Amino acid sequence: MAVKVLDFWASPYGVRVRVALAEKGVSYESQEEDLFGGKSDLLLQSNPIYGKVPVLLHDDKPVLESSNIVYYIDETWPSPHLMPASSYGRSRARFWTDFIDKKVYDVGRNIWMGKGAEVEAAKDEFIDVLKKLEGALGDREYYGGDQFGFLDIIFVSLSCWFPTYEKYGGFKVEEETPKIAAWLKKCYKRETVAKSMPDCQKVIEFVGMMRKMHGIE
């Protein structure tokens, strides 16, 4: 049964899919999309509404939206379980996934795309978001409890853009939310995460290029 992922190297949402498939030991073919030069026909056919990556193709059937893809991966290849064992635990994971999806990347984007006072406001909002997520972690090893799990994948994937937000927002994740910084260090030691994350310095350069494209610098 063939698995293919339409991806983009810097996409934090693509990282989620890479980590989840690696955790399950599923081999797949990765197709890098040129989001600026021209999206492939396969991408546009597979995701006609949004035209976005990542897309997982399982025997040519497309699964869209990264959180959805991770749910699908967990349900299709059940071992090892990524979602918590209890229904209540799973509802918490779904809640925080929804929160992360709505807040982290978009608020972060306002930091590096913003001008003047917008940047400061976005930075304050971002730190508030991080503090809420730090509260959700509490004193546990991982969001999954003792084990690295679903919510850890959903959140850690976005962290490859944190140095970018730190640079343009003028703050440090470690100073604002030390528990999150400690949790990140733990996650980065995991092989599935380390091999799936893009080089954060390259992401900063990529964002610099996008800022120039949008006339911000």
Place this chain on the structure above:
Amino acid sequence: MAEVKVIGSWSSPYTRKVEMALKMKGVEYDYIEEDLKNKSPLLLQHNPIHKKVPVLLHNGKPIVESMVILEYIDEVWEGPAILPKDPYDRAMARFWVKFIDDKCIPPMWKACWSVGEEQEKLKEEAKQGLKFLENEIKGKKLFGGDNIGIVDHAANFIAYWFPITADFVGLQRLMTEEEFPNLYRWADDYCSHTFVKENLPDKDGYIAILKSRYRSIIIWHYLSLINYVTFLVRSPHAFPIYEYEFK
């Protein structure tokens, strides 16, 4: 016996879908009406992040966000399935739920409360979303197939609340039968489903809520239709009553 409570808002489509799901599973629950203008300590304690309804309390533990609640109900209680069993079908259902919530409902709702060019733009945006839904419902009785599923629940605003609101504010030509015949038929099938029709808020009651909650924006809305006032009126975004306070 397990204790189940719902903190909700009578007129809210998000509260109603949770109640319908519980009733379809045959689950007894206590209902607590929340005064959204004066939020209770109970709500703020159980949903500190969003401070919104509905909230499901199961043995004292809170579950929030209506789609998260529906998935929880489906897992915990036996009865008609809310989500499909097959992982691929579940992925498609979750996709459509998010699409409806992100791309259809917000511009439809906002279009009801805006005027002029802003309204035309929102109508266009909403229609783009509805076109995809129109295609998706073709050949199906309900989004869930023969039975009501999570996507039907996600779209309940489109089936019932939107036509009443649009009619009330005089919004025309957003979701017409000519342009969206399949969605029109689905809305009718959904609202006349035995289960749904017994659990919808009555039309007059809902209109009364619209009148009282949005009195100021309705006055502004009609004033701004008078030409000589329009240039004095600031952007619609001066009125923050776009956010519906339930999710």
